[in-house]
Amino acid sequence: MNTAELIARLAADPAPTPRGGVVRRLAPPILAGGAVAATILMLWLGLRPLAQASQTGAFWMKATYTLAMAWAGMMLMERLGRPGRRVGASPLIGVIAAAALGLLALIEVVQAGGSQAAALWLGQTWNVCSLRIVVIAAPIFIGAVLAMRGLAPTRLAAAGAAAGLFAGGAGASLYGLYCQETAAPFVLVWYSLGIAACVGVGALCGPRLLRW
Amino acid sequence: MSGEEPRLKALMIRGLDGDGAAHGQLLSAMSGYLRAYFHRRLGPAFADAEDLVQETLLAIHLKRDAFDRRQPFTPWAHAVARYKLLDHFRRLRSRTTVPIEDAGELFSQENSEEGAVRHDIAKLLASLPARQRALLTDVKLAGLSMDEAARRGEMSVTAAKVAVHRSMKRLASKVADEHR
Numbered sequence: 001m002n003t004a005e006l007i008a009r010l011a012a013d014p015a016p017t018p019r020g021g022v023v024r025r026l027a028p029p030i031l032a033g034g035a036v037a038a039t040i041l042m043l044w045l046g047l048r049p050l051a052q053a054s055q056t057g058a059f060w061m062k063a064t065y066t067l068a069m070a071w072a073g074m075m076l077m078e079r080l081g082r083p084g085r086r087v088g089a090s091p092l093i094g095v096i097a098a099a100a101l102g103l104l105a106l107i108e109v110v111q112a113g114g115s116q117a118a119a120l121w122l123g124q125t126w127n128v129c130s131l132r133i134v135v136i137a138a139p140i141f142i143g144a145v146l147a148m149r150g151l152a153p154t155r156l157a158a159a160g161a162a163a164g165l166f167a168g169g170a171g172a173s174l175y176g177l178y179c180q181e182t183a184a185p186f187v188l189v190w191y192s193l194g195i196a197a198c199v200g201v202g203a204l205c206g207p208r209l210l211r212w
Numbered sequence: 213m214s215g216e217e218p219r220l221k222a223l224m225i226r227g228l229d230g231d232g233a234a235h236g237q238l239l240s241a242m243s244g245y246l247r248a249y250f251h252r253r254l255g256p257a258f259a260d261a262e263d264l265v266q267e268t269l270l271a272i273h274l275k276r277d278a279f280d281r282r283q284p285f286t287p288w289a290h291a292v293a294r295y296k297l298l299d300h301f302r303r304l305r306s307r308t309t310v311p312i313e314d315a316g317e318l319f320s321q322e323n324s325e326e327g328a329v330r331h332d333i334a335k336l337l338a339s340l341p342a343r344q345r346a347l348l349t350d351v352k353l354a355g356l357s358m359d360e361a362a363r364r365g366e367m368s369v370t371a372a373k374v375a376v377h378r379s380m381k382r383l384a385s386k387v388a389d390e391h392r
Contacts, residue, residue, distance in 0.1 A: 007268060010269065011235045081278065082283070154291050
């Protein structure tokens with residue numbers, strides 16, 4: 001087929017594109033991934049009594065950090081999913097949240113003094129936390145990749161990493177509904193490690209999964 | 213940003229709203245820019261340019277709803293074209309790099325006819341046996357004399373003349389076939 005014929009054929013199929021069509025296309029796979037992740041969490045680990053948990057500052061500290069990461073991932077996905085857009089300041093909220101958590105962790109460690117500090121870093125569940133976050137994030141990551149394929153990413157590794165950041169942040173937010181750790185240093189290390197693993201997987205898989 | 217931005221963006225928006233004629237105009241205009249851009253970037257491998265033009269036009273069409281109406285069109289189109297070019301190089305496993313560039317790079321030249329013609333000639337020549345192709349390229353495209361071309365092809369001048377004549381006849385009948 002020559003180019004003129006191709007153009008004629010494409011112009012004959014100008015189904016109007018609804019405004020906000022992208023959101024309608026992005027939302028279903030991500031919500032489906034989130035639903036699967038929530039189901040895994042409840043069948044596997046269960047939830048803490050939320051009424052009681054949400055009274056504690058630690059619960060909100062974790063939720064703020066992980067939701068900020070998910071939000072930053074979402075902003076990055078939107079930017080990196082559209083050709084020609086710059087990333088700009090969109091990941092700033094994640095940087096701010098990480099800096100705030102780092103400061104909080106430092107304060108807690110200093111206040112606890114030398115012998116207590118190790119308990120703050122390791123908590124009771126350091127050996128399972130990051131891995132659990134990755135497992136819960138997995139279905140969300142799949143949903144985010146499917147959503148990304150509906151867009152047109154041109155930097156595939158970065159776009160995959162953004163999907164990983166979103167999935168990691170969202171997965172960690174769900175895991176926070178179960179996790180009973182309360183120390184900022186613990187969250188800073190093990191939550192971040194789980195999220196970072198998702199980012200790394202996304203960056204590695206992006207070039208293969210997101211080509212168009 | 214390109215001086216074409218207002219016109220192309222308007223066509224894009226009308227196309228998104230379902231105006232097929234505007235969409236066709238946009239794609240036609242883009243095909244000229246894309247052809248020149250890919251020729252420039254591919255250099256001697258320009259025979260692939262027309263495929264890339266078509267692939268990119270198709271991508272612009274299929275990925276329309278990843279276009280944000282609040283954003284300018286030319287950087288969007290440039291990013292799509294550049295992505296298709298890089299993807300092409302990736303497929304070739306070539307290590308060619310494309311320098312950092314801005315959207316003006318895509319819209320700096322237009323090429324509506326010449327590229328398509330060169331593409332057609334390359335395709336036609338490919339249908340000839342290697343010796344005839346080399347001879348014909350030397351005589352008709354590179355402008356060598358019949359003597360020089362015969363010497364390069366290590367054949368007599370008479371044989372070269374006959375071969376050129378036959379090749380031309382063969383190409384002519386092939387073109388006639390395609391247009392029937």
